[in-house]
Amino acid sequence: MDSWRPVTKFWVGSQLYIATTRPTDVEKILTNSLNKSPFYENFNDIMKDTLLTAKVSIWKEHRKMINPSFNSKILNSYHDIFINYSKEMVKFLDDKEGVEQTDFLRVIWEKTFDAALDDTIESKRLLPNLTKLNQTKLITREEILEETSFMMMAASETAAITINTVLTILGIYSDIQERVYQELVSVLPNMENSPIQEELNRLDYLESVVKEILRLVPTIPFIMRYADEDIKCDPYVFPAGSNLIVPLVLLHRDPEVWPDPEKFDPDRFLHDEVGKRHRCSYIPFSFGARNCIGLKFGMMVVKVTVATILRNFEVQTVETLYLIILLRNKPIRRPGTTPMGCRELSGRCGDGGVINSQEPNEDHSVNKSSPASV
Numbered sequence: 001m002d003s004w005r006p007v008t009k010f011w012v013g014s015q016l017y018i019a020t021t022r023p024t025d026v027e028k029i030l031t032n033s034l035n036k037s038p039f040y041e042n043f044n045d046i047m048k049d050t051l052l053t054a055k056v057s058i059w060k061e062h063r064k065m066i067n068p069s070f071n072s073k074i075l076n077s078y079h080d081i082f083i084n085y086s087k088e089m090v091k092f093l094d095d096k097e098g099v100e101q102t103d104f105l106r107v108i109w110e111k112t113f114d115a116a117l118d119d120t121i122e123s124k125r126l127l128p129n130l131t132k133l134n135q136t137k138l139i140t141r142e143e144i145l146e147e148t149s150f151m152m153m154a155a156s157e158t159a160a161i162t163i164n165t166v167l168t169i170l171g172i173y174s175d176i177q178e179r180v181y182q183e184l185v186s187v188l189p190n191m192e193n194s195p196i197q198e199e200l201n202r203l204d205y206l207e208s209v210v211k212e213i214l215r216l217v218p219t220i221p222f223i224m225r226y227a228d229e230d231i232k233c234d235p236y237v238f239p240a241g242s243n244l245i246v247p248l249v250l251l252h253r254d255p256e257v258w259p260d261p262e263k264f265d266p267d268r269f270l271h272d273e274v275g276k277r278h279r280c281s282y283i284p285f286s287f288g289a290r291n292c293i294g295l296k297f298g299m300m301v302v303k304v305t306v307a308t309i310l311r312n313f314e315v316q317t318v319e320t321l322y323l324i325i326l327l328r329n330k331p332i333r334r335p336g337t338t339p340m341g342c343r344e345l346s347g348r349c350g351d352g353g354v355i356n357s358q359e360p361n362e363d364h365s366v367n368k369s370s371p372a373s374v
């Protein structure tokens with residue numbers, strides 16, 4: 001962080017790239033530039049013309065038709081699906097004999113993918129809206145298939161990675177996990193239950209924990225746009241034709257906005273401080289018309305799953321926050337890098353042979369001198 005430079009430019013061949021972490025620039029970019037950078041063409045083989053990558057003209061039509069699939073009523077019906085899958089996950093962990101290391105990411109990803117797949121197959125939500133679009137000839141059958149597969153991937157992969165990161169970090173900071181647990185016990189006295197919507201809304205501390213983790217380790221580390229026209233960001237002009245990068249990992253750790261930025265401190269999201277920050281200083285789901293369509297859905301899935309698991313188990317890990325930050329900052333995560341273990345909570349006061357965890361630093365800052373020992 002010593003060499004903090006809010007605006008940086010570089011060239012790759014004839015392409016100009018500009019990265020900025022000034023919230024005012026970020027707001028201008030994400031409000032004015034809806035076109036994605038040619039960088040996204042790298043994904044064309046798997047998701048050409050899906051919401052994430054499509055050119056503005058196609059994106060507008062698709063987004064208009066898909067938006068209603070994410071209204072509150074439909075969101076509530078997704079809720080039930082994820083309660084069931086969270087319970088299955090608890091059962092899966094329950095059936096394991098004793099305590100052992102588990103590749104949480106794989107398990108969670110499989111469950112969230114199953115949930116997304118079931119939903120898509122039985123869908124009374126996404127497909128009908130796309131089919132309507134097909135009747136008006138605004139979308140082909142192939143595009144429907146592509147959009148649906150992408151949505152399943154976007155929903156399951158981002159949620160799984162986020163849930164895994166939340167559980168891993170709480171596995172390091174047992175005192176914060178305990179605070180989450182105490183909140184869960186008060187909101188959900190019966191451990192058999194998963195939170196319904198009204199209870200989810202009362203899990204304020206859990207929400208702050210998830211938000212703080214998405215600040216420190218954003219699941220999508222950067223966003224890119226293409227400048228169709230000059231964008232004035234005083235004292236600079238980002239010229240038409242340039243590729244604009246918003247590096248969320250750096251934006252979320254700007255020391256001017258986030259004192260002691262590498263410290264894990266969920267209380268940052270509890271206080272009035274939130275209202276004092278620029279609205280683009282924290283954007284794990286992006287911002288503007290082309291933000292994440294699954295924002296509410298994603299938060300719901302993460303909260304339901306983490307709440308259900310932590311109401312039943314205590315999680316521990318041998319990872320360190322430093323290593324997590326280091327690995328997640330890379331756009332592609334190394335698979336199987338999160339050794340986790342859990343212990344059923346009926347024996348919460350026993351020492352139960354869990355895998356060793358690092359002692360958390362008292363101040364919850366990144367301890368660079370203690371690498372993970374697996």
Ligand code: HEM
Nearest residue numbers: 051052154155158159162219220284285286292293294298
């Ligand atoms: C915690 C989980 C999630 C995070 C952190 C997240 C984050 C993001 C971000 C940062 C973007 C903007 C990407 C860009 O502009 O390059 C995005 C876009 C998108 N996300 Fe998510 N997402 C999450 C969950 C979901 C879920 C659950 C769904 C679907 C149900 C979803 C569907 C999409 C779609 C379709 C786009 C493209 C939107 C557009 O361009 O109109 N995401 N997401």
